[in-house]
Amino acid sequence: MRPWWPLVAICLGTFLFLLDTTVLNVALPAIGTDLHAPLSGLQWVVNVYTLALAVLMLPFGSLADRFGARNVYVAGLTVFALASLGCARAPDTGLLIASRAVQGVGGAAMSVSAFALIGALYRGAGRGKAMGVFGAVTGLGAAVGPMLGGVLTEYLSWRAAFLLNLPLVAGAIALTLGVLGNDRRPRAHRFDLSGTAAFAVCTGALVHGLTRAGEDGWTSTVYASVALAAVALVVFVVLERRRAHPMLDVRLFGRASFAAVMVCVLASSAAFAALLFTSVWLQSDLGLGPVRAGLALMPLALASFATSLLAGRTLHGASPRLVVGTGLLLSGTGCALQSGLDATSTASSVALGLAVTGIGIGLMGPAMAGAVFAAVPADRGGMAAGAMTTFRQLGPTLGIAVFGVLFRTGSGAAPAEGLKRVYVAAAAVGLIGAALAYIFVPEPAAVRAARSPRRGAGRTDHDREQRS
Template sequence: MSNPEPPAEGVRLSSATGRWVLACSVLGSGMAMLDGTIVNIALPRIGEGLGATLAALQWTVNGYLLTLAGLILLGGGLGDRYGRRKVFVIGVVWFALASALCGAAPNSGVLIAARALQGVGGALLTPGSLALVQSTYRPQDRAKAVGAWSGLGGVAGAIGPFLGGYLVDGPGWRWIFLINLPLAAVVVAIAVRHVPESRDRTASGSFDILGAVLAALCLAGVTYALISASGHPSPVAVAVPAAAGLACGWAFLRTERRRPSPMLPLSVFSSKLFTSMNLVTLCLYAAIGGVFFVLPVQLQIAAGYSALRAGLATLPVTVLMLLLSAPAGALAQRIGPRWPLTVGPLVTACGLLLLTRVSPDTSSYVVDVLPAVVVQGLGMCLFVAPLTATVLASVEVDHAGVASGVNNAAARVAQLLIVAALPLAVGLSDHAYRSPHAVNSAFGKAMLICAGLCAVAALLAAVLVPSGALREDEAKGPVAQPQCAPHCGVLAPPVEPGRPERPPPGQPEQPA
């Protein structure tokens, strides 16, 4: 791993090195994206194969989200300090080894532990994927490279449901994890041979390890309490982890306020718009995370779909976002983000209400499922790119990377909490997820809750987002372009699309 750093002017996208860097970053991020879309589809078969309770399936999803959300900000900083390629490769290898353990898991306990280890690898490779693109190419090729990264990554997202369903129905659910091994081998081979190393020479100070640990413990305590509560344990069994989690959250805030180089600079929340947009993010990605958690179960258990058909059922959402997110982002730049961030969630809520028609009596995908997922996808196209752009425009330019990282973490936390809380809210627990009647009853309530979260997000946007277009000369930070939205928007916003470009040493920064 001794490749030289890229030239000061950057690498051309059309060069051999430029094409290799793009392939490496797309395959690496695509591996993590495939895993995120495939696992939800496989949950019913995992439960059947391991005899797992619903709580174990919740932890199968949340074990990964917990470590990913707690460490993703730290992962980006490690890459900047020690080398983006090095940390990215470590993340890919870590992710692959954890995937092998997932595939060989003899019981749900081992699977959950392996998924948590996967999240650590994801926290290293996810920010590193886009960081490689941003730091390698010359400025005039950077936007084109990010656009190519987004489009090709979107293709990976579209392939995910088909591949996941095929593997689950064919060789078995363990292969949804084992498929990562050959992909990881290709990524590492390309990175070691063709990708130049880069790092932030100005990075200094100590890493906020304590902050990362406290954040993870806070999320773990609250998540454990919510998941345990659905199994009707004693009040003490719920109250103790909840109190411990909240105490860790309080300690995290105190630590971040006092540290000279915090993982989460609380000063970014002095912007009311930034705080408001993260509240909107929490509501929207909780709703979307809830849908993608329960809809595959409803389709397979209640409606009798195969895993492949269940995976393909939501494909229109990804296709619509590939085709329409960029035009929707351009529209938001012209008219301002308030209307897209208000109308988009409301349209999404209508799609979720239409999904309540999916039931054991569902006879036609075209009549009962397709209209709902199309409406949902159209709504998501309207809000994903404007949400990212508004978050980045709400802070100073120097904080753009931190802002996008915080927004991504907020989306992961939202998914983590909704997966923990939704079964409790709809009365589904233990082995009831195997009963078509119980699943169908819970699904209708879940869609109402998720639609309500979208409505709350629309209300917040209508009240708190300023009217009119966010122009470069009016915004505090960069007005983000929507290139990343098709790639990242389904599960989380992009990690660092708005990282400010720094001039070479010795040259002054250009005025805005």
């Protein structure tokens, strides 16, 4: 059992990091009432956390290489705990959003270093088992979040969701320091501060502009934010192309396979982004309390968790193209099933769609990494993993901002009508992602080799990958 204690330490922090991405979904109406915050302010309570994660995943990978994954992991836990205390004591929306941003900084450090620690500590079959457990904990964190947030909000306070982190983080830090050795290694090239800043300005300005568009319409401020995002993106691309050791080699996006896989990663987050607005509808239109709203959202989380466990065990070695494409197809279909909402809809009206979407999310989750690694040369695997985690966190952030515009479009529109538009858009994103996956996601070498005796199928896949 002793070799698995490091995995316990890693999974405990990962559970907390993922729990806090979903625990507030049903607590937001209570936060809005308590702090007198509009919906745009509530969006930022969620968005600023995932935005910090998206911006910092790549640079924290570099920091983990330079200072050691264990040290970055412990530092991330410490920052996460302090920020959680700040969230719990926030007297207004501004300080809550600021504390959530700092919490995202800690979460990014925890997430990236957790992957690095598992890769360094486990080999062969042990690594496969470790990744299986890690994937199950990932699903569990997302599944428990809405229900736990509902219980804490209804029977204690939304602030209790943050206070709960403190003793758990203390235990994770103590366990990490006790069972993990220092893995610091010297690193030759410098930290890419300018690239990180440009990427942060790009994503922050884009999300800010889209959020303001939903609140105030397409004003000059919104256009200025979008223009700033475009300029910052150009600066980021220029900077990364000039570096001998780029944080992200943007030339990879010239490969159709890699670009398509990154779009699929973004598309896989659309259904999660829609959950925020589903929670608002359940509580504002249907008058459900936080616990009942959390229960109404559980079909997606439970179906995703169960499917992820099953897929991780039974689909090892299956074609990422087929698995990711089918997962996105199911996710989009589930969202389409929820797009028929009207004034007579009830909480049970979304149950089937949420379950189908959850099956799709759980199916594609374990296969997404295989799709990413198959789309790049072998020596770019680490960079590809960093890009995947970045886009995975950027997806919900952009999704919430874009869906916020759709949710509020139309003066005086009922939440049910707004949610219907959100799910139509989420369904379209899922189905487009599925089409891209079926066409462009390449097959790994092992899959091509297994299929090669069958009418030269392996050669066809190889040629398609080379062309992409």
